[in-house]
Amino acid sequence: MSFGKMNTPIYITGKKISTDNEGFKTIGHDVIVSVRAYREGRHGSERWANRAVFSDATELFRFRSIPHLTVTTEMQIHCDGRVFEIISVEDVKGRGMYVEVLAKEVKESG
DSSP: OOTTTOOEEEEEEEEEEEEOTTSOEEEEEEEEEEEEEEEEEOOSSHHHHTTGGGTTOOEEEEEEOOTTOOOOTTOEEEETTEEEEEEEEEEGGGSSSEEEEEEEEOOOOO
16 A cells, blocks of 8 residues: 555544543543545445445545554544544454554434
8 A cells, every 4th residue: 555545634533431520421532543544435346345244334444553552443533524433443464564444434313
């Protein structure tokens, strides 16, 4: 993967639970890391057809591995003002150089 294709800035965030002075808990998200990634939307290609198991996934993100950080399904990705819930995390070719994430967009209700 060349740097030319990794041109989309993304923010990987983790869940943060805070309690106010009255004891009510609120859930927020803290930015863990900001990276550049390759982003591919879901479309009718053969590659996406083979990912039928992840039918919820709407986006694919591929970025370089981040030392001392393990990306998990508990995290979220913020990109272009949209929030994506991580469904699957995979080490590309098992080399530890790139991480491939399948994610679905979080739609706000109401």
